[in-house]
Amino acid sequence: MKSSSVSSPNVENTEEVRWHHVLDPSLIAHSHINPLSSSFLHPTQATLARKDPNSNEEFLWTSRNQRKNRHIKYTPNTKSRHGSSLLVGLGHMVRIEYWNVSWWLTLNVIQAFTLGSVVWVINGFYSFLPFVDSSFANSVSGIGWSAWVGATIFEFGAILGVLEAWNRGDTANFGWGVSRALGYKDDNDTEAQGNTEFDRDAPGSSNNSVQAKTKLVRKRKWMWYSTDPKYWHELGFLAAFVQFWAATIFWISGFTALPEIQNTISTETGVQDGTFWTPQVVGGTGFIISSTLLILETQKKWYIPNLLSLGWQIAIWNFIGAVGFTLCGALGYASATSTKAAYQSSLCTFWGGWAFLIGSVLQWYEAVNSV
Structure with a gap:
C-alpha cells in the first residue's frame, strides 16, 4: 500500500x-x-x-x-504481515497463518514446487556428476526414480496453481x-x-x-472448478492453465524415465525420442510460456522489465529453469551419439533444477509477507 x-x-x-x-x-x-x-x-x-x-x-x-x-x-x-527487514521476512516463512485460506493453498503450491525442485536438483547431480568425476557411476535407477518423483510433484503443484487462480477472491478490498x-x-x-x-x-x-x-466481506467459498469465462482474461490464470498442461505432458517423460521402462526403450531410438525426449521439450516449452505470462503480469509494458518486483524475480528464475529443462530434452535427441550433447543435456537439468529451486524459495518468501 x-x-x-x-x-x-x-x-x-x-x-x-x-x-x-x-x-x-x-x-x-x-x-x-x-x-x-x-x-x-x-x-x-x-x-x-x-x-x-x-x-x-x-x-x-x-x-x-x-x-x-x-x-x-x-x-x-x-x-x-509486512517484512520490515529481510530477517523479519524470513521469520514469517515459519509462521503458520491458520486463518488464511489462501496461505494454506499457496503454501501447498510453493512446497510442491520447492520439494519438486529439490528432487530435480538431486536428479541433476545423478545425471551430471558422472561426466565430471569418473568415480561416480551412472545410475539409471537414481536418475529414473528422481525424474518420476520430481515430475509427479510438479504435476501436483500445477494442479494447485490452477486452484489458486480460481480461488483468488473477487473483492479488491x-x-x-x-x-x-x-x-x-x-x-x-x-x-x-x-x-x-x-x-x-x-x-x-x-x-x-x-x-x-x-x-x-464474507467467507469465500472453495472452488474446485469453474467455467466462468472471466478467468480466460486473466494472465495469472492463463499462466496456471498453461503450466498445468505443460506439467502433465512433462510427466510423461518422468514416467518413461523409470528404470524398467528406460532400459526397454533405450535401444529403440524412435520410441525413446517420442516418449522421453519429446515430452520434455513440449512440457519445457509450456513452462517457458507460463513463466513468460507471469513475467508480463508484473510489468507495466511488455518490453520494460520490472527488476525490482519480487514477483518478476520469481517468474524470471522459473523462466530460466524452464529453458534448462527444454534444452535438456532438445539436446537429448543427440545424446546417444554425441558425448558433448549428453554432457550439455545433463548440465541443463542441473542448472535448470537450481533455477526452479531459487524461484520456489523466493515465492515462499513472497507468500508470507504482505506488500
Missing part, C-alpha cells in the same frame, strides 16, 4: 477496461494497466483511491498480489490493512471470519456503504 498526492482522486480512468473485481464502496479504481494494452485482458495493475475528496491516499493493486493474498497486511490478532486506512474498526474485522464491523462515522462512510461493506 502506498500513499501519495493526487489532484483528483475521484476521477476514474475513462478508458474501457475489463475491471471485474468487487470494489469497496468507499473506493474507486483508475489508471488500469495491462502490459499488452489489450482490451481482451483484465488489468494486472490499478490504482485505488478514496472517494472522500479530503483524502489523497491511493492504494496500488496488482493481480499477482491479489492472487497471493499479499494485500492483507495484518493477522486477526493485529500482527503485521485489501483486507484489514485498507480497512484501517479507511477508518474501519479493527475489532473482529477479519476477512477470514467474515465479520464486518467498522466505524459508521468514518470519513466517506454511510449506511449504504456499511451495508455494501457487509456484503463485500
Whole structure:
C-alpha cells in the first residue's frame, strides 16, 4: 500500500477496461494497466483511491498480489504481515497463518514446487556428476526414480496453481490493512471470519456503504472448478492453465524415465525420442510460456522489465529453469551419439533444477509477507 498526492482522486480512468473485481464502496479504481494494452485482458495493475475528496491516499493493486493474498497486511490478532527487514521476512516463512485460506493453498503450491525442485536438483547431480568425476557411476535407477518423483510433484503443484487462480477472491478490498486506512474498526474485522464491523462515522462512510461493506466481506467459498469465462482474461490464470498442461505432458517423460521402462526403450531410438525426449521439450516449452505470462503480469509494458518486483524475480528464475529443462530434452535427441550433447543435456537439468529451486524459495518468501 502506498500513499501519495493526487489532484483528483475521484476521477476514474475513462478508458474501457475489463475491471471485474468487487470494489469497496468507499473506493474507486483508475489508471488500469495491462502490459499488452489489450482490451481482451483484465488489468494486472490499478490504482485505488478514496472517494472522500479530503483524502489523497491511493492504494496500488496488482493481480499477482491479489492472487497471493499479499494485500492483507495484518493477522486477526493485529500482527503485521509486512517484512520490515529481510530477517523479519524470513521469520514469517515459519509462521503458520491458520486463518488464511489462501496461505494454506499457496503454501501447498510453493512446497510442491520447492520439494519438486529439490528432487530435480538431486536428479541433476545423478545425471551430471558422472561426466565430471569418473568415480561416480551412472545410475539409471537414481536418475529414473528422481525424474518420476520430481515430475509427479510438479504435476501436483500445477494442479494447485490452477486452484489458486480460481480461488483468488473477487473483492479488491485489501483486507484489514485498507480497512484501517479507511477508518474501519479493527475489532473482529477479519476477512477470514467474515465479520464486518467498522466505524459508521468514518470519513466517506454511510449506511449504504456499511451495508455494501457487509456484503463485500464474507467467507469465500472453495472452488474446485469453474467455467466462468472471466478467468480466460486473466494472465495469472492463463499462466496456471498453461503450466498445468505443460506439467502433465512433462510427466510423461518422468514416467518413461523409470528404470524398467528406460532400459526397454533405450535401444529403440524412435520410441525413446517420442516418449522421453519429446515430452520434455513440449512440457519445457509450456513452462517457458507460463513463466513468460507471469513475467508480463508484473510489468507495466511488455518490453520494460520490472527488476525490482519480487514477483518478476520469481517468474524470471522459473523462466530460466524452464529453458534448462527444454534444452535438456532438445539436446537429448543427440545424446546417444554425441558425448558433448549428453554432457550439455545433463548440465541443463542441473542448472535448470537450481533455477526452479531459487524461484520456489523466493515465492515462499513472497507468500508470507504482505506488500
